[in-house]
Amino acid sequence: MAHVVLKDLVKTYGGFKAVNEVSLTVNDGEFVALVGPSGCGKTTTLNLIAGLIPITSGDIVIGDQVVNDLDPKDRDIAMVFQNYALYPQKSVYMNLAFPLQMRKLPKAEIDKKVREAARVLDMTQLLERKPRELSGGQQQRVALGRALVRDPAVFLMDEPLSNLDAKLRVQMRSEIKRFHQDLKATIVYVTHDQLEAVTMADRMAVMNGGYLQQYDSPAQVFAHPANMFVASFVGSPAMSLIPLEASTANGDTVLKSAEGWSLQLSQRNARKAQSATTRKIVLGARHSTIKLHKSAVPGAIPAKAYTVEPTGDVTFVQALLSGAIVNISVSPNIAVKPDEQIWLEFDQERMHLFDGETEMALEAA
Amino acid sequence: MSTIAETPPRGQAPRRMRIDGWRWGGRIFLVFMLLYTALPMAWMLITSIKSGFAAMQFPPQWWPDQPTLASYQKLLDPQNSVGQDFLRFFWNSLFVSTATTVLSVIVAVPAAYAFSRFTFPGRNFLFFTVLLRNMFPAVIFLVPLFILMRAIGLVNTHGSLVLTYLTFGLPLAIWLLKGFYDNIPVQLEQAARIDGATRFQAFILIVMPLSTPGIIATAIYSFIGAWNEYIYAYTFLSKNEQLTLPVGIQRFFSENTTDFPGLMAASFMMSVPVVVLFLVLQRYFVRALTEGAVKH
Numbered sequence: 001m002a003h004v005v006l007k008d009l010v011k012t013y014g015g016f017k018a019v020n021e022v023s024l025t026v027n028d029g030e031f032v033a034l035v036g037p038s039g040c041g042k043t044t045t046l047n048l049i050a051g052l053i054p055i056t057s058g059d060i061v062i063g064d065q066v067v068n069d070l071d072p073k074d075r076d077i078a079m080v081f082q083n084y085a086l087y088p089q090k091s092v093y094m095n096l097a098f099p100l101q102m103r104k105l106p107k108a109e110i111d112k113k114v115r116e117a118a119r120v121l122d123m124t125q126l127l128e129r130k131p132r133e134l135s136g137g138q139q140q141r142v143a144l145g146r147a148l149v150r151d152p153a154v155f156l157m158d159e160p161l162s163n164l165d166a167k168l169r170v171q172m173r174s175e176i177k178r179f180h181q182d183l184k185a186t187i188v189y190v191t192h193d194q195l196e197a198v199t200m201a202d203r204m205a206v207m208n209g210g211y212l213q214q215y216d217s218p219a220q221v222f223a224h225p226a227n228m229f230v231a232s233f234v235g236s237p238a239m240s241l242i243p244l245e246a247s248t249a250n251g252d253t254v255l256k257s258a259e260g261w262s263l264q265l266s267q268r269n270a271r272k273a274q275s276a277t278t279r280k281i282v283l284g285a286r287h288s289t290i291k292l293h294k295s296a297v298p299g300a301i302p303a304k305a306y307t308v309e310p311t312g313d314v315t316f317v318q319a320l321l322s323g324a325i326v327n328i329s330v331s332p333n334i335a336v337k338p339d340e341q342i343w344l345e346f347d348q349e350r351m352h353l354f355d356g357e358t359e360m361a362l363e364a365a
Numbered sequence: 366m367s368t369i370a371e372t373p374p375r376g377q378a379p380r381r382m383r384i385d386g387w388r389w390g391g392r393i394f395l396v397f398m399l400l401y402t403a404l405p406m407a408w409m410l411i412t413s414i415k416s417g418f419a420a421m422q423f424p425p426q427w428w429p430d431q432p433t434l435a436s437y438q439k440l441l442d443p444q445n446s447v448g449q450d451f452l453r454f455f456w457n458s459l460f461v462s463t464a465t466t467v468l469s470v471i472v473a474v475p476a477a478y479a480f481s482r483f484t485f486p487g488r489n490f491l492f493f494t495v496l497l498r499n500m501f502p503a504v505i506f507l508v509p510l511f512i513l514m515r516a517i518g519l520v521n522t523h524g525s526l527v528l529t530y531l532t533f534g535l536p537l538a539i540w541l542l543k544g545f546y547d548n549i550p551v552q553l554e555q556a557a558r559i560d561g562a563t564r565f566q567a568f569i570l571i572v573m574p575l576s577t578p579g580i581i582a583t584a585i586y587s588f589i590g591a592w593n594e595y596i597y598a599y600t601f602l603s604k605n606e607q608l609t610l611p612v613g614i615q616r617f618f619s620e621n622t623t624d625f626p627g628l629m630a631a632s633f634m635m636s637v638p639v640v641v642l643f644l645v646l647q648r649y650f651v652r653a654l655t656e657g658a659v660k661h
Contacts, residue, residue, distance in 0.1 A: 052555050072558040079559045085552035089574050102561030146560070156559075 002063035002076075002153035002186060003028045004049065009058035011044055018044045020210040021058070026154075026203075029184040031177075033197035036207035037233070042190045045207070046156050049188060051075050063153055073102070075154075078147035082159040084139045086131035092118075092142050093127040099150045117149040137168045144176070148183065157189045161196065173200060194234045198222065206230050228359040231284050231352060237316060240290075240326040242283045243356060246273045255281055257322040261301050266348040272362040273353055280356025283346070287327040291345040292317060292334065300343035305336050319344065406636075413437070413629035420625040436630035451631060453606060454613030458592055459638070461523050461609055465530040465591040466584050469538050472531070473583055474576075477542030478568065482551070499536045504596065506532075511600055525601045526609070530594060534587035541586075545579035546572065581649040589639050610635045 004026040011019040019041045026032045034042040047053045049060055051072040060067050067075050078099070086095050096117055100110040118124045121141050131139055140160060147155055160176070161169045177200050180187055191197055197204040198218040206213040206221060206229075214226040218234075225231035231239045244255040244263070253270035254262045263283070265273060273281050293300050303319040303326065310316075310332055317328045317336050321344065328344065336342065353362040412420050413436055415429040442448035479485075480492055510529060511520070519525040549572055557567035573580075595611040602608055608616065614631045 050555070050559060052558070071563065072555070073561045073563065075559075077559060079556065081552045081556060083550060083552055085550065085556040087553060087557075087571055098557070099560035102557075102566070146556075150560075 005061040007059040010056045022212045031187045031202045033189045033201035033204045035197040040207040041210040078152040079156040080160045084143040117145045155187045237327040242324045271364040276355045278357045282354040284352035287329040289347040289350040290328045293343040300345040305340045409629045436626040454610045458610040462591040464527045466588045469587040473538035481546035530591040538583040545576045578649040
C-alpha cells in the first residue's frame with residue numbers, strides 16, 4: 001500500500017480547464033472519495049492518477065515516486081471501471097489471471113492467487129464462465145477481483161456501483177467498505193452520489209467546475225461546508241439556502257428578507273455576518289435544524305407550505321421563503337397541508353451563513 | 366372464454382387477408398430471385414459435365430445423357446497445354462488475391478484503429494479522402510492508373526494489380542473495421558494498460574481478438590474483390606503467363622473456338638475458392654455486418 005499526493009494538478013483540453021490546480025494527499029490505507037456533479041473533473045482526476053491521460057502540469061506522487069510520465073502499467077495501481085471493463089472473450093479465471101500474466105508470474109503462482117481471490121469474493125464456482133453469462137453484481141465482483149488479485153499500491157474506482165440496481169448497490173457498498181477495512185487498502189473512489197461518499201469514505205474531496213471545493217472527513221464536510229456549493233451538494237435533501245440582507249440596528253444584527261420579515265442573529269452569528277465582504281448574506285439550514293410551528297411563535301418566520309412528501313418515518317415539507325425552497329423534516333404525526341400557513345424557527349447554533357458575493361462560509365471573527 | 370379468444374373481431378378479418386397477400390407476394394418474389402441467381406450456376410455446372418457436342422444441342426439436354434468429367438481432367442492436367450495455362454492462371458489469381466488480402470488487412474487494421482481511437486490533425490479530412498475514392502466508378506481510374514503504372518514500371522507485373530485492388534478494397538475495409546473498433550469500449554484497453562499491458566499489447570491481446578470477425582470480413586471482401594476483378598487485370602497485363610483467371614479464361618477460350626463445357630468447368634472451378642471461403646467464414650461475415658446494430 002502507498003500514499004498518493006496530487007500537487008497543483010492541472011489538465012486542460014484546448015482552452016477548457018477540466019482539472020484546476022487540485023492538491024490533495026491520500027494517506028496510506030485511506031479511503032478517499034472524489035465526489036461532485038458530472039463534469040466536475042473527478043473522473044479526469046482519477047484518469048490522471050491512473051496515467052490514462054497525460055497531465056498538463058503539476059505532480060502526481062504514488063508511494064515515494066513521482067509518476068507523472070510513467071505508463072499506467074508501471075504505476076502499481078488497479079482500477080475498477082464503471083462498466084467493469086471485463087475482457088469479454090476471456091473466462092472469469094482468465095480475467096483474473098490477466099494482470100498476473102502481464103507481470104510474467106509463474107503459472108502455479110497465478111493459479112494460486114486467482115483461486116485465492118475467487119475464494120475471498122465467493123465466486124469460485126464462476127471461474128469458467130464468460131463475463132456475459134454473469135449478473136451485474138457478479139461482473140462487479142469479478143472487476144473487484146481483478147483489481148485485488150495483484151495486490152497493488154493503490155486502488156482506483158470509477159463509479160463502480162452506478163450500473164447496479166438500488167438494492168445491489170447498497171449491498172456492494174458495504175462489501176467494498178468491508179474490503180477496504182480488511183485489506184487496509186489505499187482507495188481513491190469516484191462517485192457522483194454524495195451518499196456513497198459520505199457512507200464509505202474516510203475523507204471526501206468535493207469537486208466542482210474542475211476545482212477542489214473541500215477536502216475533509218464526511219462529518220466535517222457535513223457540519224462545516226466550506227462554501228454554498230458544498231453545502232447544497234452534500235446531504236439529502238439538500239441544505240436550504242435563503243438569500244437575505246444583513247443590517248444593524250441599535251447593536252443587533254438582523255437578516256432582512258425582501259418579503260419583509262427579518263431574523264435576529266445570535267451574537268456569534270452576528271460576528272460571522274459582520275465578516276462578510278458584502279451586506280448580502282445567504283442563510284443555510286438543513287432540514288432537521290428547522291422547527292415547524294403551526295402557529296406564530298416569537299422568532300419564527302411565517303411561510304407557506306408548498307409540497308408535503310411523507311416518506312414513512314419522516315415527512316418532508318417544502319416551503320417557499322424569500323424565493324428559495326426550504327426543506328423541513330417533521331414527524332409524520334404532524335399533519336401539514338399544501339398552502340397551509342406555517343412558521344419556521346431556525347436553530348442559531350446549527351445554521352450556516354455564507355457570503356452572498358464569494359459564496360464562502362462565514363466564520364466568526 | 367376460449368371461444369371468445371379464438372373468434373377474431375369482424376373488423377380484423379380483411380386485414381389478415383391483406384397481410385397474407387403480401388406474404389405470398391413476398392414469397393413468390395423470393396422464389397423468383399432464387400431461381401434467377403441459382404439457375405445460371407446450375408446450368409454452368411450441368412454444362413461443364415457435358416461433352417462438347419451435347420452442349421451445343423438444341424433443344425438442350427437438361428441433364429446430359431453421358432455425364433463426363435473430361436473437361437475437368439483436361440483443365441487440371443499439367444501435361445497438356447490447356448491444363449498448364451489454367452493452372453498458371455489459377456496460381457496467378459491466388460497470388461494476387463492473397464497478397465491483396467494480406468496487405469489490406471495489414472494496412473486497414475491500424476488505420477481503422479487510428480481513425481477510431483486517436484484525434485489527430487486532418488483526421489476528418491483523411492477519413493473523407495479514404496471514402497472519396499469509392500464515390501467514383503472504377504473505370505474512371507483505368508487510364509490514369511495505367512499511365513501511372515507505366516511511369517513507375519509496374520505494367521505487366523502482378524504488383525500493379527495488388528496496388529490497384531488495395532485502393533479499391535481499403536476504403537470499405539477501413540470503414541468496416543472502424544465501426545468495429547468504435548464498438549469496443551475504450552475502457553477495455555485502459556483496463557489492460559493498468560493491468561500491465563503496453564498500449565500495443567492492449568491492442569494485440571484485447572482489441573484484436575474482439576475484432577476478429579471484422580478482420581475476417583475485411584479479408585473475405587478484399588479477396589473476393591481481387592479474385593473476380595477483370596477490367597484492370599485485362600488492361601495492365603498482356604503477357605500470357607501473367608494473366609489472372611477472369612482474363613485468362615476469357616482470352617483462352619475465345620482463342621480455342623468456344624469450348625463451352627471447358628469454359629463452364631473453368632468458371633466453376635474459379636468460383637470454388639470464393640464459395641468455400643464464404644461458406645467457412647460466413648458466420649463471421651454476417652456478424653461483422655450486423656455488429657453494432659444491436660450490440661448493448
